Amino acid sequence: MKIQHQFSLQALNSFNINAVTPKIFFPASINELVELSHLHIEQYYVLGEGSNTLFCQQTAPVIIKPSIKGISVEQDEDYFYLSVGCAENWHDLVEYCIEHEIDGLENLALIPGSVGAAPVQNIGAYGVEVERFIDCVSWFDFAKQEVIEFSHNECQFGYRESIFKQQLKSSGVITHVHFKLPKVWQPVLSYQGLNELVPPVSASDVMLKVIQLRQSKLPDPKELANAGSFFKNPVVSATLFSDLQQQYPEMPHYPQKNGQVKLAAGWLIEKSGLKGYRIGDVGVHEKQALVLVNYHKASGQNIAELAHYIQKRVKQKFNILLNTEVRFIGEQGEVTCTEIGSQL
Ligand SMILES: Cc1cc2nc3c(=O)[nH]c(=O)nc-3n(C[C@H](O)[C@H](O)[C@H](O)COP(=O)(O)OP(=O)(O)OC[C@H]3O[C@@H](n4cnc5c(N)ncnc54)[C@H](O)[C@@H]3O)c2cc1C
Structure with missing residues (x-):
């Protein structure tokens, strides 16, 4: 090895x-x-x-850093079945699928990262989460020294959540992700920007539009170092939302099936006066308040300090604690932004 x-x-x-x-x-x-x-x-x-x-x-x-590669495809009358090595690049997989007329993943185009990480936080964009197409996940368990298959339900997918981020954290490695994509394609065009597409559309049209929208909104990490959305969108109780809405009637909000309400973390940061805020080599992106950037030579600690400052300011203004989507890794392993903040 x-x-x-x-x-x-x-x-x-x-x-x-x-x-x-x-x-x-x-x-x-x-x-x-x-x-x-x-x-x-x-x-x-x-x-x-x-x-x-x-x-x-x-x-x-x-x-x-698992380096297992390979894509294999099988099919029956109704579905394509793909088994993909964890070290394949996510966007390359999306392109591979579209080239081979295997439709479904197009809304998730251009999300950076590996296939193995996709189920970990159940990546999502433009109205689609990857769990929709995951049949099962192969997991190498270090203690048992064997591969275990987790069915879709056993993965316990949620909004940016899965069992791999919780109970299974630091106990093994995803080796392969197994996808099941229906041959009858149902485009998801509800998301703002995609609804501009005029039917009939192909999955390739959707992918190209998603790429165009993403490139116009998000800084490319190769040009301006960042990790996409830094914080998760907070989900709050209906009572807290209704109090906030009286004060901020224009507040963007997305009612959830369980009665709670999802708010836009970027909006909360912007309204806390932090969009475009910069200190030294770190900052909040000028166009997208949910993205923190390393302008030049910032250290990880500089970014952690900024993240903690943002948490504090949003908490003061809205009484909401923003949780990070980005994983914080210290010398001894994973830590939380709050833990790091209390050490600063
Ligand atoms: C510009 C930009 C835009 C982004 N946009 C989106 C978006 O629209 N939607 C979205 O959901 N995310 C988005 N992200 C976040 C990121 O792309 C995803 O979280 C992606 O899945 C991370 O993949 P990675 O391989 O880089 O993971 P890493 O950062 O390397 O790891 C992330 C987590 O996955 C775990 N992990 C990685 N590989 C394995 C494995 N084989 N087995 C077990 N655990 C593993 C790690 O331990 C860690 O906990 C964006 C990031 C950037 C930089």
């Missing part, structure tokens, strides 16, 4: 943070994962392409 020591992670995270790991493993097969499990490493972080990860200290923990 490929192993590197004292390895800079700068090229492996979209915030461009120069954290160094004492050791990084690149297991490329189940056999190599078994080999790795024999080492009984206690503290480690599983890294995909680092587009949802903030290394907030200069030293990172031991890194496991």
Whole structure:
């Protein structure tokens, strides 16, 4: 198995943070994962392409970067079945599907990152979440030293949530994701921007429109280092929402099936006076308040400090605690923004 020591992670995270790991493993097969499990490493972080990860200290923990590749496709009368290695790039998979007339993933085009990370936070965009197409997930469990299949229901998908972020955190690795895509295609065009498309549309038209919309709204991490939406949209009780709405009638809101109300974190940050806020090399993006950026040589700690400051300001103004979508990784493993903030 490929192993590197004292390895800079700068090229492996979209915030461009120069954290160094004492050791990084690149297991490329189940056999190599078994080999790795024999080492009984206690503290480690599983890294995909680092587009949802903030290394907030200069030293990172031991890194496991699974490198299992490959796409296989089967079909029956009604469905395509794809088994995809965790290290495949997500957008490349979307393009591969569209080229092979396997439709469904087009709304999720251009989301950075690996296929293995997609179920972890149940990636979503333009009215679609990936769980819609996930049949099951293959998980290598380090303690059991074997691959376990998690059915769709067992994955416990929610808004930016899954079992892989909760109970299974730090206990294994997703090796493959298995998709089931219906041959009868149902475009999802309800989202603002996509409703401009005039029928009849193809999945390729939708993908191109999604790419165009995303490129016009979000900074490209290759040009301006960032990790997309930094905070999750908060979901609040109907009572809190109704109090807030009296004060802020224009507040964007999305009623949920369970009676709660989802609010727009970007709007809350903007109304807290922080859109375009910059301190040194870190800032809140000028056009998109939900995106924090590293303008040049910010450290992970600088970004964590800004995130904590934003949390504080939004809490003061709206009495809402914003939770991060981005994963905070310190020297000893995962930490929360609040934990980091209380140490600052
Ligand atoms: C510009 C930009 C735009 C974005 N837009 C969106 C968007 O529209 N919607 C959205 O949902 N997200 C978005 N994101 C966030 C990001 O693209 C997703 O979270 C993506 O799935 C992260 O993939 P990654 O491989 O880079 O994950 P990483 O950052 O490397 O890891 C993320 C999490 O997944 C875990 N993980 C990674 N691989 C594995 C594996 N094989 N097994 C087990 N755990 C694993 C890690 O431990 C970590 O907890 C955006 C990010 C950027 C930079």
